[in-house]
Amino acid sequence: MAYRRTLASDALALEMPDGTVRQVLFADERAVADALAPGRQILDGIAISWGLLPLGSMFVSKASRSAETWDSGSSSRVSGAAFGFAALGSDVGLYAIHSSSNAEARRSAPFVAKRYERLARALRSFEGSRRHLRDALVVDVLKGEPEACGEDMVRVTCSLHPDPGRGFYLHRHAHHFQCFSCGACGSEVDWLRAKYGLSRQHATSILAG
Incomplete structure (x- = not known):
């Protein structure tokens, strides 16, 4: 699992564990830089599978197949269970994510949302x-x-x-x-x-x- 830069400076493409690709639109280039920190792609993949917006993002596209061959390595199959997430989300992770759907996902899985944000913010802490x-x-x-x-x-x-x-x-x-x-x-x-x-x-x- 890894982020790739796109033609837009405020967007990244993320390959999910199932081989699909999601386009993630961020608020600004600082948020993009934070998302590229080691480890963030794994956390963001877990968040998206639960229907949550990654930290600093505004929109995530629906799942699509990549036209390219990604070299994702074994780390692409890392489960959220080892990081304190009970289980990955199900089909909810296939649809586009926006502010209202993100709010609904946060209400449905508050522990997952808080755990994700805590770890994502800790990645950039001193x-x-x-x-x-x-x-x-x-x-x-x-x-x-x-x-x-x-x-x-x-x-x-x-x-x-x-x-x-x-x-x-x-x-x-x-x-x-x-x-x-x-x-x-x-x-x-x-x-x-x-x-x-x-x-x-x-x-x-x-x-x-």
Whole structure:
């Protein structure tokens, strides 16, 4: 799954996991730049499948088949389950999305909408900010361009050490991680302690906030 630039400076094309392509119209070029950040395409694909407008966008076209061959790689099949989304949306993701349909989708799936926005905003937060740290494990994995390992697990390069073997695995709902390269494993609390040197009490308080 990846964004591609279009002839319009305020629009991007996104290939969805089912092979269809959606044209996404953004409010401005700053919103386009934010959408091109590593990991955003995966989050935006999940949002669109639920009928939600991606952060900073105003309209998403209905699903269409690409005339080109996309080199999407295994990361195109990453499930939302590993990032705390109960399941992907169904046929709702095939239709055009505009402000009114987005509002209806937000009413129908408020948890998904809030989870998506929180992670999308955290992707552009400063390292070390409380907002970033609350979702730091998932954000770090998204930035590493994860590849799917089943419905509820993704594989990525471990950021705790040089990891050419990509031995880091994130399990369903981000409740558990394990790196087979360095041996680190545990919960989000354990990851915050290893990554940022926080105490268990401090890491727990951040996640609770």
